[in-house]
């Protein structure tokens with residue numbers, strides 16, 4: 180069994196998540212080869228073949244061109260599986276490669292169970308095992324689900340080129356993240372508001388709890404998208420990654436993109452009216468309550 | 484300018500879920516269904532484009548599923564889409580993303596859509612595949628995970644969301660497909676007059692067998708609840724009791740609450 184692992188590279192750097200693919204291949208028991216559209220100096224430190232296409236020539240991510248490069252590597256390697264990390268790169272490129280091969284794609288794999296691929300359903304409230312019916316299969320793995328393998332080894336580089344460099348899409352450039360007015364990464368206590376707080380007018384209830392605890396206010400993404408709280412307070416994959424001594428999640432369901440930003444916190448309290456909310460999986464204490472009633476009660480008691 | 488929006492109806496994620504008796508999907512009994520959150524952004528963007536272009540634009544909204552999905556279509560029509568298409572498929576949950584995409588692509592193939600909007604993912608299956616696979620099957624250019632969209636002179640300028648707040652800007656020519664991410668816009672609430680107007684809009688029904696051409700490439704082997712890691716303390720009951728218990732735990736277990 181062979182797996183071709185597609186590395187992720189951005190602005191001159193190999194992304195560390197590429198080593199999570201190596202761990203995945205090891206758990207799968209597959210022989211691995213990798214493909215990198217990047218620079219030689221950034222080649223992953225692994226033993227085995229690394230197909231390399233030159234970043235200087237093919238630039239930053241362009242799905243049309245990168246698809247052809249991955250297809251060229253697939254043609255040389257003839258793998259059973261082609262694996263990506265489920266990221267803005269992986270979920271964009273994987274279905275294009277799968278469609279070209281007319282191969283099954285299994286998205287956001289969290290585990291391998293009896294040789295079958297396990298994924299989440301309904302915000303991880305259920306699990307599902309999926310089996311490909313095609314000869315080859317394209318896989319994306321959930322970021323963080325397979326702990327990165329050690330970077331040790333010396334790759335054998337093989338140069339590859341896309342069939343052609345034509346693209347219907349033009350990459351214009353990056354827009355950096357907005358400037359932060361709070362640095363949540365330094366906070367010892369973070370109290371975050373989620374959509375469960377209901378409306379903007381209720382955010383002060385959570386802010387008051389944060390203040391009474393001596394912490395900073397954090398937020399889940401919908402609360403930021405709706406303009407209730409500034410983006411600089413957002414916790415998660417598209418916000419900040421935090422690991423305070425205490426994290427209090429108020430009315431937050433615990434979607435993987437939120438968990439990815441806070442699950443390394445030393446102690447986690449969740450306040451949620453849904454006892455089954457996935458946040459319960461990482462919470463040290465789950466308070467089953469209406470946060471609009473519980474937060475003021477807790478604030479009052481802390482102030483005594 | 485012909486525009487297509489693809490929407491899925493999904494259960495409220497705050498529901499309690501259990502596997503169905505065949506163990507191949509969740510049990511749909513007692514669930515309340517609504518429009519997939521990501522697709523609301525897709526509908527809103529299509530309607531905003533329609534407002535930008537005026538009567539030069541025509542927006543079709545399509546959903547594949549059992550009869551209940553007509554409710555989601557009606558909402559999209561009340562938000563401002565011009566016409567609806569209901570691909571009737573009571574067994575849609577057992578189709579894989581490749582088949583869903585092929586149904587949409589077969590429908591769209593000879594209709595000359597300039598632009599197709601989908602959500603970046605569905606909240607229940609979350610494969611993030613259908614949109615891109617439709618683009619591939621139709622040979623359209625495609626950008627995913629949009630948090631910014633503008634259109635002028637046949638060119639879409641799309642702001643893609645990457646990780647950690649970074650964004651990537653790309654330009655693509657029509658025909659194109661884009662997948663919409665949370666926060667792309669603020670989806671409008673249908674007003675009563677628009678709900679009334681929407682009642683007169685046509686919803687074409689197409690039996691899925693008429694346009695399903697592909698076999699599934701993947702199959703669900705089983706669906707089951709996750710193994711509970713447990714360990715955490717669960718507090719329930721009186722508010723003040725819970726508050727004092729929680730403070731006690733925090734004093735004992737963390738160094739930051741005294």
Ligand SMILES: Cc1cc2nc3c(=O)[nH]c(=O)nc-3n(C[C@H](O)[C@H](O)[C@H](O)COP(=O)(O)OP(=O)(O)OC[C@H]3O[C@@H](n4cnc5c(N)ncnc54)[C@H](O)[C@@H]3O)c2cc1C
Pocket residue numbers: 372373374375376398399400401402413414415416417418419429430431432433434435436437440450451452453456468469470471496497604665
């Ligand atoms: C590519 C990508 C990137 C993303 N990045 C991020 C990110 O960086 N950060 C992030 O947070 N999300 C991110 N998301 C979104 C994520 O998937 C979820 O949609 C989001 O985290 C949900 O936020 P929430 O928990 O506040 O809301 P919901 O999921 O709607 O949950 C609300 C919760 O509140 C509870 N509740 C409701 N009312 C009450 C009440 N009165 N009292 C107590 N509890 C109540 C409900 O039971 C529910 O559990 C991203 C998604 C994608 C696709």
Ligand SMILES: Nc1ncnc2c1ncn2[C@@H]1O[C@H](COP(=O)(O)O)[C@@H](O)[C@H]1O
Pocket residue numbers: 489490491492519521522525545546547548575580583600601602603604605606608609610611612613614
């Ligand atoms: N049954 C369906 N009917 C119409 N559109 C769908 C359907 N399923 C998925 N889609 C579209 O494809 C997107 C991605 O879905 P998924 O690949 O399931 O994550 C959704 O946001 C919808 O826009």
